[in-house]
Amino acid sequence: MLWYRHWLETRWRFFIGLALLVAFSAMMVLTEPLVGSALENFQDPGGRIGEFLREQVETAKTYDGYVWQQWFSKNLLMGWILLATLIGVGGIVTESSRGTALFTLSLPVTRRRLLAVRAATGAIELALLALVPSLLIPLFSLAIGESYSLAKTIVYVLLTILGGAVFYALSILLSTIFSDQMKPIIIGIAVAFILSTVTIFFKEFAPYSILNVMSGGSYFRTGELPWLGLAISLALAGAMFYLSLRIVERRDF
């Protein structure tokens, strides 16, 4: 029943996030013909920004490239990180500021289990948030006379979820440190923003960026999966989750 409680607590975040992502994925596919013709009139502003935009335009010239760039490396990536941060916040430390911690802690459940069930329920929600709108892309693509591979979709979704686990774990960890909900959200978003800025403007850093692992940049360009990046992300996520468990177990309420 602990999962049920967490589901009730986060369901509106889930449904709103899902509705927005589905709307974005539909819009992304259905506006492709318009974007394609707009890109033909692209004028290079020059400089570093020009270089970046040129690359974007080149990538978007194929439908595969357009979907990868607009969805897996932008809309889904940023939307999912934001939702991972929002779904990760909460838990027993936040409850102590809301006044419900004593009821929760009076239940015959270990703190370890409370946190684990919460994390698992959130992980399932996040998996669905990445999967459902992405699986609609091959379907929407038929409406504009294009096709998109289901297998590729699943690979990119898995990369988003496994590579992005670190953002979810960070949100959980911050929620065991701060009792208010805003600090973990602000820090989580700030980390994602800094990483994306660094990834865009410092090309030498891009191959090592967790955002590149999540978007499947190497898979798109070379067909190789970023095994090392995934392993590092999962190890970091595991370490942060373990630290969260230790903090919650030792804390007085």
Add this chain to the structure above:
Amino acid sequence: MSEPVIKTVGLKKSYKAVEAVCGLDLSVPRGSVYGFLGRNGAGKTTTIKMLLGMVAPDAGAGRVLGYAIEKRSDSLEIRRRTGFVSEDKGLYDYMTVGQMVEFTRPLFPAWRRERESQLLKSFDLPPARKVKQLSKGMRTKLALLLALARGSELLILDEPTEGLDPAAIEEVLQILVRLVAQEEVTIFFSSHQIAEVEQIADHILIINRGRAVVAGALDDVKENYRRINLTFDGSAPAPSFEIAGIERIQKDGRQMSLLVSRNLDEIIDQARALRAQTVDVVPVTLKEIFLETVRSDE
């Protein structure tokens, strides 16, 4: 005599420089209604949190229902067998009354469905209403339902009647008394309502600044505590009693008043030796005992 349901020895807890509980010894007999009294910040809630494993004691030891409060695995068993109402009555705002019940029920193997239905009805709790839409009194009733329906052998209740109207308070007190009489449940409850404690408790503990200042069977406490009023011809002399048991001395002109907890006869003899014009011994109420003991410790 059976083992106490709650037993603590030298329990201590500090928060930074503040000593919340300082060496508390507690012994709650099985089947008793144990009133736990103290001013705000006296250490009541911290004690309750330690008993339920929410806060780790800095020193001392404790057992609840035979399980050690310091051990995590034991603490889990304590919570499985204990009904608890917290001071703030915090429940999940995003759930309805019915969802709160459905969520809590499967976590307690001894859950009493008939009691759940009966309390839902008698407390007039609407199952479809969201917790956030409940009044303070209704929240208290829901918190009580969730504690009482657990079918626990021990109830730990922190201000269980807070926010209730007089009729509801009476109803709750009657339910608690019935539970003790019919099912040998032990109740350990804190309250600021001394009249309530006097109405249902058979044992009390008054805590002040983390220390127990009065403890024992309520009848014994009321029997042992007496006020001795002395009137002198002239100004009352400086008090010079050397007998243990004098809790508080007040002097006002020709009058002197002693609050005595034991050795009554010896103290009376010594009072007479002071050449008091009159010596009156009067019983004291629990409220007076509470006020005098928490004041005399200041």
